[in-house]
Amino acid sequence: MKQPLHVTSEIGALQTVLLHRPGKEVENLTPDYLEHLLFDDIPHLPMIQKEHDYFAQTLRNRGIEVLYLTNLMTEALHTEELRQQFVKQILLESNVHGGSAQKIADYLLSFDTEEMVKKIMAGVRKSEIPVEKRNHLYELLDNHYPFYLDPMPNLYFTRDPAATIGNGLTINTMREVARRRESLFMSYIIHHHPRYAEFDIPIWLDRDYPCPIEGGDELVLSKDTIAIGISARTAAKSIEQLAINIFKRQKEIKRVVAVEIPKSRAFMHLDTVFTMVDFDKFTIHPEIQNKDGQMDIYILEQGKEEDTVKITHKTNLLETLKEVLGLKDVALIPCGGGDVIAAPREQWNDGSNTLAIAPGVVVTYDRNYVSNKLLREHGIEVIEVTSSELSRGRGGPRCMSMPLSREDL
Numbered sequence: 147m148k149q150p151l152h153v154t155s156e157i158g159a160l161q162t163v164l165l166h167r168p169g170k171e172v173e174n175l176t177p178d179y180l181e182h183l184l185f186d187d188i189p190h191l192p193m194i195q196k197e198h199d200y201f202a203q204t205l206r207n208r209g210i211e212v213l214y215l216t217n218l219m220t221e222a223l224h225t226e227e228l229r230q231q232f233v234k235q236i237l238l239e240s241n242v243h244g245g246s247a248q249k250i251a252d253y254l255l256s257f258d259t260e261e262m263v264k265k266i267m268a269g270v271r272k273s274e275i276p277v278e279k280r281n282h283l284y285e286l287l288d289n290h291y292p293f294y295l296d297p298m299p300n301l302y303f304t305r306d307p308a309a310t311i312g313n314g315l316t317i318n319t320m321r322e323v324a325r326r327r328e329s330l331f332m333s334y335i336i337h338h339h340p341r342y343a344e345f346d347i348p349i350w351l352d353r354d355y356p357c358p359i360e361g362g363d364e365l366v367l368s369k370d371t372i373a374i375g376i377s378a379r380t381a382a383k384s385i386e387q388l389a390i391n392i393f394k395r396q397k398e399i400k401r402v403v404a405v406e407i408p409k410s411r412a413f414m415h416l417d418t419v420f421t422m423v424d425f426d427k428f429t430i431h432p433e434i435q436n437k438d439g440q441m442d443i444y445i446l447e448q449g450k451e452e453d454t455v456k457i458t459h460k461t462n463l464l465e466t467l468k469e470v471l472g473l474k475d476v477a478l479i480p481c482g483g484g485d486v487i488a489a490p491r492e493q494w495n496d497g498s499n500t501l502a503i504a505p506g507v508v509v510t511y512d513r514n515y516v517s518n519k520l521l522r523e524h525g526i527e528v529i530e531v532t533s534s535e536l537s538r539g540r541g542g543p544r545c546m547s548m549p550l551s552r553e554d555l
């Protein structure tokens with residue numbers, strides 16, 4: 147039977163992808179909580195939805211099956227017991243306890259499943275549920291905060307909470323509190339959605355793993371090589387454990403290349419500074435390398451004993467890519483052409499964050515015209531999507547998509 151999850155490269159023809167259409171969670175952003183919720187501005191909801199619909203249609207026009215997080219989650223919660231269990235878990239993870247917990251649970255469960263899922267994503271404002279008598283000082287102070295359940299405006303970056311590798315996936319422990327609950331949706335989908343539940347899908351790292359990892363750092367370079375960013379969001383320990391777990395069960399995967407990148411907001415994940423666009427072509431933001439073009443790269447391979455890895459240190463990205471991919475030459479296409487202004491400007495709006503839908507065919511934001519032109523000059527087919535509002539969340543087409551299945555190369 148066909149595996150429901152199957153990704154053996156970054157560039158094999160994309161067959162099925164998971165998206166999330168931004169919803170009311172985006173309208174629960176206010177200036178006071180922007181930083182905490184990892185946004186730099188407040189998107190205009192009708193426009194961000196229009197842009198997202200255009201992105202989804204662009205993929206469908208190329209024959210790609212687009213699945214939506216809300217639909218899968220609604221279908222996964224197919225019994226009353228599952229609905230209740232999910233609500234209990236989300237309240238726990240949202241730090242809602244005490245007297246208000248039951249009231250909020252009853253409120254959420256009063257909606258049909260689709261509305262309930264949307265409401266949980268959008269957040270629950272205190273004004274939505276009648277105030278109880280407050281007896282304690284902490285309850286009075288707590289009241290200054292507008293939400294019982296925080297909104298999850300980053301959900302449209304489906305890349306990060308979970309990532310497909312081979313026939314399995316990681317369901318991620320997310321680094322930032324604002325995003326930590328997001329991976330619970332994929333956990334329910336994998337375990338309870340009829341499309342996935344009957345398969346024995348390997349979970350390479352699960353969301354109870356104590357160290358963080360996010361999908362933006364996870365790149366499947368080829369059927370035997372994975373690259374993972376050591377970044378602001380992904381810890382070295384997670385990468386080593388992931389490698390050990392994969393080597394044990396998916397024997398085709400021979401190595402994990404851990405690429406250290408600066409830990410900053412602009413470079414939050416490896417895919418904000420480096421993506422694969424063709425067999426031998428990559429986008430890169432030049433600032434991840436030092437002046438001599440060097441950086442720290444570690445190749446992890448199966449160690450002599452079980453549950454150990456052999457680690458080799460490298461410093462040259464180009465040479466390492468040639469070695470692990472068995473290529474004579476590799477082109478690194480600099481974001482914004484490496485220009486002192488265009489490069490950081492376009493990187494800020496995800497100029498290096500391309501979604502490959504086939505070898506040499508990528509989806510990018512239209513606003514990054516310098517990078518797009520350069521990609522075309524390198525023979526890449528560039529399909530542009532509108533991006534005024536989508537880009538405000540600091541993620542691009544790769545961040546906004548979780549490939550579930552790609553054709554093998």
Ligand SMILES: NC(=O)NCCC[C@H](N)C(=O)O
Binds near residue numbers: 306
């Ligand atoms: N893979 C990615 O780079 N995803 C973008 C995530 C943006 C989101 N506002 C965040 O800070 O997590």
